[in-house]
Amino acid sequence: MTRTAHPLTSPGKQMLSEQVYAHLRDAIMRGDHAPGDALKPQDIAKEQGVSLAVVREALVRLVGEGLADRLPNRGFAVPAFSDRRWQEIAEARRTIEPVVLRMSIERGDVDWEARVRAAHHRLARTPAFVPEDGEYYSSAWSEAHRVFHRTLLEGCGNPVLLETFDRMWTASELARRWAAQRDPDRDAVGEHRRLEEAALARDADTAAEVLARHLTLTAAALTGSSRQAKEVL
Amino acid sequence: MTRTAHPLTSPGKQMLSEQVYAHLRDAIMRGDHAPGDALKPQDIAKEQGVSLAVVREALVRLVGEGLADRLPNRGFAVPAFSDRRWQEIAEARRTIEPVVLRMSIERGDVDWEARVRAAHHRLARTPAFVPEDGEYYSSAWSEAHRVFHRTLLEGCGNPVLLETFDRMWTASELARRWAAQRDPDRDAVGEHRRLEEAALARDADTAAEVLARHLTLTAAALTGSSRQAKEVL
DNA sequence: ATAACACGGATAATCGATTATTTGTCGAAT
DNA sequence: ATTCGACAAATAATCGATTATCCGTGTTAT
Numbered sequence: 001m002t003r004t005a006h007p008l009t010s011p012g013k014q015m016l017s018e019q020v021y022a023h024l025r026d027a028i029m030r031g032d033h034a035p036g037d038a039l040k041p042q043d044i045a046k047e048q049g050v051s052l053a054v055v056r057e058a059l060v061r062l063v064g065e066g067l068a069d070r071l072p073n074r075g076f077a078v079p080a081f082s083d084r085r086w087q088e089i090a091e092a093r094r095t096i097e098p099v100v101l102r103m104s105i106e107r108g109d110v111d112w113e114a115r116v117r118a119a120h121h122r123l124a125r126t127p128a129f130v131p132e133d134g135e136y137y138s139s140a141w142s143e144a145h146r147v148f149h150r151t152l153l154e155g156c157g158n159p160v161l162l163e164t165f166d167r168m169w170t171a172s173e174l175a176r177r178w179a180a181q182r183d184p185d186r187d188a189v190g191e192h193r194r195l196e197e198a199a200l201a202r203d204a205d206t207a208a209e210v211l212a213r214h215l216t217l218t219a220a221a222l223t224g225s226s227r228q229a230k231e232v233l
Numbered sequence: 234m235t236r237t238a239h240p241l242t243s244p245g246k247q248m249l250s251e252q253v254y255a256h257l258r259d260a261i262m263r264g265d266h267a268p269g270d271a272l273k274p275q276d277i278a279k280e281q282g283v284s285l286a287v288v289r290e291a292l293v294r295l296v297g298e299g300l301a302d303r304l305p306n307r308g309f310a311v312p313a314f315s316d317r318r319w320q321e322i323a324e325a326r327r328t329i330e331p332v333v334l335r336m337s338i339e340r341g342d343v344d345w346e347a348r349v350r351a352a353h354h355r356l357a358r359t360p361a362f363v364p365e366d367g368e369y370y371s372s373a374w375s376e377a378h379r380v381f382h383r384t385l386l387e388g389c390g391n392p393v394l395l396e397t398f399d400r401m402w403t404a405s406e407l408a409r410r411w412a413a414q415r416d417p418d419r420d421a422v423g424e425h426r427r428l429e430e431a432a433l434a435r436d437a438d439t440a441a442e443v444l445a446r447h448l449t450l451t452a453a454a455l456t457g458s459s460r461q462a463k464e465v466l
Numbered sequence: 467a468t469a470a471c472a473c474g475g476a477t478a479a480t481c482g483a484t485t486a487t488t489t490g491t492c493g494a495a496t
Numbered sequence: 497a498t499t500c501g502a503c504a505a506a507t508a509a510t511c512g513a514t515t516a517t518c519c520g521t522g523t524t525a526t
Contacts, residue, residue, distance in 0.1 A: 015305055015509070042477070051511045053286060056479090057293050064297030072248055073478060073517055092393035099332055160325035160404070164397055171393070248479070275507070284481045289509090306487055306508060 016050050021058035023048065028067050028078055029170075030139065031177040035080035039068060066171055079174065086175040090219035093168050097215065098208035100153045100161050105204040108155025113200055119144070119151040120196040124189065142173065148192065152199055152211075176222055186221050188214070249283050254291035256281065261300050261311055262403075263372070264410040268313035272301060299404055312407065319408040323452035326401050330448065331441035333386045333394050338437040341388025346433055352377070352384040353429040357422065375406065381425065385432055385444075409455055419454050421447070 024044070027033065041055045048055070059076045062068035069079045104112070123144040130138045137145075146169060153165055191214040198207035257277070260266065274288045281288070292309045295301035302312045337345070356377040363371045370378075379402060386398055424447040431440035 017509085018305075040477075052478095053289075053510060056286075057289065057509095060290055060293050061297055064294055072251075075478060088391050088393045091391055092397065095332055095336065095391075095394060096329055096397070099328055103328065158321050158324055158328075160321045160401070161328060164325065164329070164400075167397075168393070250479085273507075285508095286480060290479095307489095308508060 015054075017054040017057040017061075020044070020048055020050060020054055021061050024058055024062060025065075025067055028062070029174060029177070031136070033078045035078050037078045039076040039078060041076070065167070067174065081175040086222065087219065089168060089171045089175055090215060090222075093172060094212055094215045094219075096164065096168070097149075097153065098212045100156050100165065101199070101211050102204040102208050103158075103161075104153050104155030105199055105202055105207055107157055108199075112151075112155040115151050115154070116196060116199055119148040120192060123148045123192060128188075136177075146173070152195060152207075186217060188218070191217070248287075250287040250290040250294075253277070253281055253283060253287055254294050257291055257295060258298075258300055261295070262407060262410075264369070266311045268311050268411050270311045272309040272311060274309070298400070300407065314408040314411060319455065320452065322401060322404045322408055323448060323455075326405060327445055327448045327452075329397065329401070330382075330386065331445045333389050333398065334432070334444050335437040335441050336391075336394075337386050337388030338432055338435055338440055340390055341432075345384075345388040348384050348387070349381075349429060349432055352381040353425060356381045356425060361421075369410075379406070385428065385440075419450060421451070424450070 024039070033039070039059060041052050041059065045052050045055045059068055059070075063070045063076065066079065069077045071077070108116075123141075126138070126141045126144045128137055128141045149169070150162070150165060153162060156162070191210065194210050195207060195214065198204075198210055257272070266272070272292060274285050274292065278285050278288045292301055292303075296303045296309065299312065302310045304310070341349075356374075359371070359374045359377045361370055361374045382402070383395070383398060386395060389395070424443065427443050428440060428447065431437075431443055
């Protein structure tokens with residue numbers, strides 16, 4: 001039955017593939033599936049109540065962002081990160097983010113300063129762990145963490161560099177889900193505080209150094225032993 | 234009629250969506266379509282002799298790589314780059330590539346040295362322009378140019394950083410197609426030669442500086458006037 | 467006993483057709 | 497003459513079904 005023309009653009013409606021994409025992305029990032037698990041279009045289509053075409057589109061997008069693997073004629077799967085891959089991602093972040101942070105600190109305006117303050121404040125008062133979630137970071141903390149690191153860089157004013165950050169962050173978080181158990185000795189809170197202080201003081205040298213160290217320590221904590229951290233430092 | 238099972242994996246066969254994807258990517262990168270032109274799935278499907286599903290999959294992949302724009306319920310289009318966007322891409326390259334080049338020079342082995350030599354040699358003896366192609370760079374030169382710049386960075390040994398290069402290079406070349414007329418005063422040949430020399434001499438400081446200048450000059454040449462180049466330098 | 471081959475189930479890839487949305491146009495009311 | 501709204505073409509999004517491919521299993525020949 002065709003209903004009469006909409007008086008105004010129907011508000012809540014968006015593409016099904018978009019919804020399925022977001023759902024799968026969140027599920028994968030949340031770690032709902034084990035690495036290597038098959039993502040079967042038919043099963044997903046049935047449980048989401050949509051056709052294969054929309055699931056397929058969502059999966060293809062996921063592959064493009066590194067959130068799914070594809071083997072031709074073999075289907076899609078949750079990506080499995082090797083330790084080597086994880087280290088490469090961490091190194092890439094160490095290489096690029098301090099440079100962008102410098103640019104950000106040199107260029108950021110007062111609005112950026114305010115956003116940095118707000119992001120750090122939010123991060124500092126969000127608990128990283130909630131008892132019932134076991135060893136995993138709470139999703140609220142993960143999001144606050146991402147926003148803080150991104151905000152630090154946003155002063156650079158270059159969307160292309162921020163896109164690069166987004167891609168690496170996604171890969172980094174995905175790998176962290178599975179490479180990881182937390183290192184209780186880490187003082188990430190203090191590192192974040194020092195980052196904020198250096199950024200707001202416009203001390204690019206210190207900020208870049210602290211960020212590089214922060215990323216190194218994080219990477220070392222996630223590869224199990226803290227031996228590597230001491231070596232690098 | 235179903236034919237009997239293959240004695241061995243049929244050799245030339247690959248996914249249709251892959252072929253269509255490659256075809257569209259090449260066409261867009263070659264500049265066959267004007268920026269902003271609609272990419273109509275139906276037309277493409279008909280001229281390629283495939284169904285809508287495979288065209289759609291190819292287009293979704295293209296969007297993921299920034300080689301097509303998508304407006305929900307409005308279809309796909311060849312991306313139109315603003316001058317601002319082009320400058321952002323160029324700045325991102327200036328920011329990241331010199332840093333990666335340093336790492337590459339510090340780490341590259343003798344095999345890398347040989348590949349740099351070969352890539353530069355190939356670039357130097359490939360003509361940048363062929364008369365019948367008007368003002369556009371020849372596709373052979375474009376490819377040799379890409380390989381040279383990529384090879385310079387490959388010594389870093391980090392696939393994640395190289396993926397980042399690939400994405401930025403693609404965006405850069407796409408923008409160049411349309412932002413661009415060449416600046417006859419440019420001595421890109423000399424810049425490339427100095428890059429090779431500094432890299433092989435393991436002079437990371439000089440190489441990074443030459444690369445930054447090279448990217449600045451290229452960007453300035455493509456935004457029309459060479460005024461900006463002089464300012465930045 | 468082993469290795470190569472053929473069958474069959476499961477699932478990926480593709481297709482043809484249906485449904486939904488947008489946009490331009492035409493006409494009526496002001 | 498201008499604006500608002502309904503109609504109609506174009507085309508994007510989705511669906512259900514078909515075809516092709518892979519892989520495990522069982523069979524047969526050596």
